[in-house]
Amino acid sequence: MAIELTPENKAFIKTHLVDRHHTNTLKWDALDDRFGNPDLLPLWVADMEFKTAQPVRDALVKRVEEGVFGYSYIPDSYKAAFIDWQRDRHGITVKPEWLRFDTGVVNSLYGLVNWLTEPGDPVLIFQPVYYPFANAVTDTHRKLISCNLLDTPQGWQVDYEALHKIITEDKPKLVIWCSPHNPVGRIWKPEELETILTPLVANGIPVISDEIHEDFEIGEQPFTSVLDVADGRFRDGVIVVNAPSKTFNLATLLHSHVIIPNAAWRKDYDSFIKSIHQTEPSLLGVVAGEAAYRYGAAWLDQILQIIRYNDGQVREILRQAPGVKLHPLEGTYLLYVDLGQYIPADKIRDFVQNHCHLAVDYGAWFSPQTPTFIRLNLATDPAIVARAANQIVTALQETVPAL
Numbered sequence: 001m002a003i004e005l006t007p008e009n010k011a012f013i014k015t016h017l018v019d020r021h022h023t024n025t026l027k028w029d030a031l032d033d034r035f036g037n038p039d040l041l042p043l044w045v046a047d048m049e050f051k052t053a054q055p056v057r058d059a060l061v062k063r064v065e066e067g068v069f070g071y072s073y074i075p076d077s078y079k080a081a082f083i084d085w086q087r088d089r090h091g092i093t094v095k096p097e098w099l100r101f102d103t104g105v106v107n108s109l110y111g112l113v114n115w116l117t118e119p120g121d122p123v124l125i126f127q128p129v130y131y132p133f134a135n136a137v138t139d140t141h142r143k144l145i146s147c148n149l150l151d152t153p154q155g156w157q158v159d160y161e162a163l164h165k166i167i168t169e170d171k172p173k174l175v176i177w178c179s180p181h182n183p184v185g186r187i188w189k190p191e192e193l194e195t196i197l198t199p200l201v202a203n204g205i206p207v208i209s210d211e212i213h214e215d216f217e218i219g220e221q222p223f224t225s226v227l228d229v230a231d232g233r234f235r236d237g238v239i240v241v242n243a244p245s246k247t248f249n250l251a252t253l254l255h256s257h258v259i260i261p262n263a264a265w266r267k268d269y270d271s272f273i274k275s276i277h278q279t280e281p282s283l284l285g286v287v288a289g290e291a292a293y294r295y296g297a298a299w300l301d302q303i304l305q306i307i308r309y310n311d312g313q314v315r316e317i318l319r320q321a322p323g324v325k326l327h328p329l330e331g332t333y334l335l336y337v338d339l340g341q342y343i344p345a346d347k348i349r350d351f352v353q354n355h356c357h358l359a360v361d362y363g364a365w366f367s368p369q370t371p372t373f374i375r376l377n378l379a380t381d382p383a384i385v386a387r388a389a390n391q392i393v394t395a396l397q398e399t400v401p402a403l
Helices: 007-016 031-035 054-066 076-090 105-116 132-138 160-169 190-202 226-232 244-248 263-276 283-295 297-318 345-355 382-399
Strands: 099-102 122-125 143-146 150-152 155-157 174-178 207-210 238-242 256-259 334-338 373-377
Touching: 007 297, 054 283, 076 283, 099 105, 099 263, 105 132, 105 174, 105 207, 105 238, 105 256, 105 263, 122 132, 132 143, 132 174, 160 190, 190 207, 190 226, 226 238, 244 283, 244 297, 297 334, 297 382, 345 382
Parallel strands: 122 143, 122 174, 174 207, 207 238
Antiparallel strands: 099 256, 150 155, 238 256, 334 373
């Protein structure tokens, strides 16, 4: 059944949608620098055009009006708010002593790679995947290994046979996992996670799980953290990184979590962090995050319904081009679309920018195996999403004679 916007959803859009032109925003104001054309319609960077929740804005204003921005620390009330959110929203167990903090998930990935491996060590990722994963491996002079996901008629799947071969032959020292998976939109089922984690943990290979998109449950599949797979059996072999930034549109406030259940690992991690004198998270990020976790649920529920509606209208519009392939969106607000039946890989950028007039993330950024894919951001004005989908269809009709 198609999702329709309720009067409440429409009112929310009216009061929360922001024109971000001329606000030094990467998505809108850096188009000329990044794509060579300032007039493209942007659906690339994974942030939103919606104001964050009112309680978050109120908490920030109150703190700013105090007028003093000296040294601070993360209070127990923040930790309690985060732990309660994880339990109440997802049934995830997090203990306060497991928590460490950073300025962003990508920063954490780089730090964790440096802590857990040595230059030249093989590090395993599952492409197509968020491209800073590969960057965190190669920029730190580790050896990148990919167990490529399989694009099947039933959706994206892990190639378990290839995974076992990589464990045996390449002997990775670390795995970076993405759950929910950006860009393919999978929320991995508990049994899938158990099948993946079992050989990795049995072979002593640490698993970092990027769970920053955990709150975006778009389809029927609920999110399961690696922390709780098989009643927590793998906790001593996993580390989770996440943040309030993706959920509540707070990326520039520089605050994130590193969750380490293994006590020995925490002790070693603390020594490593001390050795590099890591920057503390932002005071305002902590203030915003605590307010979001305590009072942001109703706001998020509105955002989720808008994303579901946008997903539905993209699919309905793209039915006019039946060769466009896209799987059901289970998680994230990012839609991975394959144009390969119509447009060859070497023409994708020209087609998208000069015919569709869009700025997107290209599939080649996520994996050399997906050069005809594009990633579309659905966390924006439904009118923008409809316009983008219609521009794709129009461009295809003008480019592909048989369509």
